[in-house]
Amino acid sequence: MKSNDFTSGAIVSKLLKFMLPVMFAMFLQAMYGAIDLLVVGRFGTTADVSAVSTGSQIITTLTNLIVSFSMGITVAVGQRIGQKRPQEAAQIIGTGLVIFAITGLIFTVISVLGASGLAWIMQAPSEAFDITANYIRICGGGFVIITAYNLLGSIFRGLGDSRTPLIAVGIACLFNIIGDLVFVAGFHLGASGAALATVMAQLLSVVISFLMIRHAKLPFDFHKSNISLKKGYASVIVKIGTPIALQDFLVGISFLFMLAIVNRLGVTASAGVGVAQKVCVFIMLVPLAFMQSMTAFVAQNYGAGLMHRAQKSLKSGIAVSFAFGIVMFLLTFFRGDLLAGIFSQNSDTVNAAWDYLKAYAIDCLATCFLFCFIGYFNGIEKTKFVMLQGVCGAFAVRIPIAFLMQKIGNGSLFLIGMAIPCSTVLQIIMCFAAYFCYNKKAKLNTSDNG
Numbered sequence: 423m424k425s426n427d428f429t430s431g432a433i434v435s436k437l438l439k440f441m442l443p444v445m446f447a448m449f450l451q452a453m454y455g456a457i458d459l460l461v462v463g464r465f466g467t468t469a470d471v472s473a474v475s476t477g478s479q480i481i482t483t484l485t486n487l488i489v490s491f492s493m494g495i496t497v498a499v500g501q502r503i504g505q506k507r508p509q510e511a512a513q514i515i516g517t518g519l520v521i522f523a524i525t526g527l528i529f530t531v532i533s534v535l536g537a538s539g540l541a542w543i544m545q546a547p548s549e550a551f552d553i554t555a556n557y558i559r560i561c562g563g564g565f566v567i568i569t570a571y572n573l574l575g576s577i578f579r580g581l582g583d584s585r586t587p588l589i590a591v592g593i594a595c596l597f598n599i600i601g602d603l604v605f606v607a608g609f610h611l612g613a614s615g616a617a618l619a620t621v622m623a624q625l626l627s628v629v630i631s632f633l634m635i636r637h638a639k640l641p642f643d644f645h646k647s648n649i650s651l652k653k654g655y656a657s658v659i660v661k662i663g664t665p666i667a668l669q670d671f672l673v674g675i676s677f678l679f680m681l682a683i684v685n686r687l688g689v690t691a692s693a694g695v696g697v698a699q700k701v702c703v704f705i706m707l708v709p710l711a712f713m714q715s716m717t718a719f720v721a722q723n724y725g726a727g728l729m730h731r732a733q734k735s736l737k738s739g740i741a742v743s744f745a746f747g748i749v750m751f752l753l754t755f756f757r758g759d760l761l762a763g764i765f766s767q768n769s770d771t772v773n774a775a776w777d778y779l780k781a782y783a784i785d786c787l788a789t790c791f792l793f794c795f796i797g798y799f800n801g802i803e804k805t806k807f808v809m810l811q812g813v814c815g816a817f818a819v820r821i822p823i824a825f826l827m828q829k830i831g832n833g834s835l836f837l838i839g840m841a842i843p844c845s846t847v848l849q850i851i852m853c854f855a856a857y858f859c860y861n862k863k864a865k866l867n868t869s870d871n872g
Contacts, residue, residue: 427503427582427722428440428504428582428718428719428722428723429504429722429723429726429728429731433731433734433735433738434738434742436719437715437716437719437735437738437739438742440582440584440715440718440719441584441711441712441715441739442584442711443584443585443587443588444579444584444587444588444711444714444715445707445708445711446588447575447584447587447588447590447591447592448707448710448711448714449704449707450588450591450592450594450595451591451595452700452703452704452707453595453598453599456700456703456704456765457595457598457599457602458474458478458598458602458616458617458619458620459471459474459475459478459616459696459697459700459765459766460764460765461602461603461606461607461616462474462606462612462613462616463697463765463766463767463768464607464767465606465607465610465612466606466612466613467612468549468689468690468693468768468771469547469549469550469553469689470550470553470612470613471693471696471697471766471771472546472547472549472550472553472554472689472692472693472696473546473550473553473554473556473557473612473613474557474613474616474696475681475692475693475695475696475697475699476541476544476546476550476554476681476685476692476696477541477554477555477557477558477561477613477617478557478561478696479544479677479678479681479696479699480533480540480544480558480678481533481558481561481562481568482674483671483674483675483677483678484529484532484533484562484565485568485572486670486671486674487667487670487671487674488522488525488526488529488568488569488572488573488667489572489576489670490663490666490667490669490670490671491522491525491663491664491666491667492518492522492572492573492576492577492663493576493662493663493666493667493717493800494518494658494659494660494661494662494663494664494666495514495515495518495573495576495577495580495659495663496576496577496579496580496714496717496718496721497580497662497663497717497721497800497801497803498511498514498580498655498658498659498662499511499514499515499577499580499581500579500580500581500582500717500718500721500722500725500801501721501722501724501725502514502725503580503581503582503722503725504721504722504723504724504725504726505725505726509643510655511580511581512643512644512648513648513652513655514655514658514659515577515644515648516644516647516648516649516650516652516655517650517651517652517655517656517659518573518577518659519573519649520649520650520651521651521656521659521660522569522570522573523566523569525569526565526566526567526568526569526570527565527566529562529565529569530562530563530564530565530566532562533558533559533561533562533563533565534559534562534563537555537556537558537559537562538555540555540558541554541555541558543678543682544678544681544682544685545682545685545686546685546692547685547688547689547692549689550689550692553612553613553614554613556613556614556617557613557614557616557617560614560617560618560621561617561620561621563621564620564621564624564625567621567624567625567628568621568624570628571590571594571624571627571628571631574586574587574590574628574631575587575590575591579714579715579717579718580718580721582718582722584715584718586631586634589631589634590627590628590630590631590634591627593626593627593630593631594623594624594626594627595623596623597619597622597623597626597627598619598620598623600619600623601615601618601619601620601622601623602615602616602619604619605618605619606619662800662803662805663805664805665805665806665808665809666800666805666808666809668809669805669808669809669810669811669812669813670812672809672812672813672816672817673812673813673815673816675816676816676817676820676821677820679821679824679825680820680821680824680838680841681695683824683825683828683838684828684835684838686828687828687833690768690770690771690774691774691833691835693766693768693771693774694762694770694771694772694773694774694775694777694778694835695774695775695778695835697762697765697766697771697772697774697775698758698762698774698775698776698778698779698782698835698839700765701754701758701761701762701764701765701775701779701782702779702782704761705750705753705754705761705782705783705786706750706786706789708742708743708746708747708750708790709743709746709747709789709790709792709793709794710793712739712742712743712790712793712794712797713793713794713796713797714797715739715797716735716736716739716794716796716797716798716800716801717797717800717801718801719732719735719797719801720732720735720736720797720798720800720801720802721800721801721802723735723801724801724802724803729802729864732798732801732802733798733861735798736794736795736797736798739794739797740790740791740794743790743793743794744787744790744791746790747786747787747789747790748787750783750786751783751784751786751787754779754780754782754783754786755779755780755783755784758775758776758779758780758783759772759773759775759776761779762775762776762779774835777834777835777836777839778835778836778838778839779839780836780839781835781836781838781839781840781841781842781843782839782842784840784843785842785843785846788843788846788847788850789846791850791853792846792849792850792853795850795853795854795857796808796853798857799853799856802860804856804860807856810852811849811852811853811856812849814848814849814852815845815846815848815849816845818845818848819841819844819845819848820841820842820844820845821841822841823840823841823844823845824838824841827840827841
């Protein structure tokens, strides 16, 4: 466990050592949607591309809700490891397994029975409506698998292990590539084939991951008796995870609103934004990886009472990710057509994607601050504030500006997309204010106790 202990040693090197596997895992995770879109773009129709774009956005929103809620486990486990109470971490993990098994079943029912309704809500173009609904239905049928797949990663990150999730994602990505080539390129199943490949790949990854866990050296003894719903530990997970999940869900809803606005502009705009969103996942990898890594790193130090160390990790994360953000801004803003061209050969789709990507390029600079702050606040259990800033950005800025630009912007995807960096700026201002406010309160409490 010494190599997974974040409470001592050099901050930058330990943070980077933990972050890099997280980033590579997220890169491979992003390859899921990218490969689906890439293969469908090469061997399917524009309607298939639109279906994968819209359908995957819905599945991603629901999946992110699970991932965000599971951050409650990451934080709670990380804090217990920092406090040198590993057996309590085992109890938290066992309770989490029960909670997320139930959650996966609920999401399966919602997405399978409500696939057509979800496609209608998203204003899926008529040419792609049935294909979109079928994509949602197939992916939704495997939500228990998707839940198990993402839960395993959250547990191990809480333990300070970011390599095991990387291996699991690598396995899934490999099988997804094979599945896409077989079902989409070989059997010409279009978007439905991409969905089937994704679910089967994650099933194989989960099976192999469980086999790996049985031979892994954990910092505690884990038995079947740990797998039970214990009220005290369940309340800890819910208290930490619910605000994060609600924030991500509402933010996801705001992006779904934006996609629905774009879908009203036609199938080319829909496909273009779908391509842009796949590119965006890659250009945002570093700040997203720092957000997840910061949560685990800060949680251990917060549990150990080392707030000065947690604050130093925040500053280090911002500095490194901002340097990367500058590079991504230049590449995406000025040559976004090259990035979009990887996923589509249709010139109209590529131009639409590049127009939207210029707004995301600006956001590359801002998210380096925002995502590190979110990871920091998650780690110190200020998850209610995380929810507040996310909701404010989404509903006070992102949706209103996107709707306004759709009305007066003459169909410009760049102007619609500018709603994203505008909301990020507001969230950053709120984060800085909260950071100084919490620090001031902590100093006052320290002086009062003294």
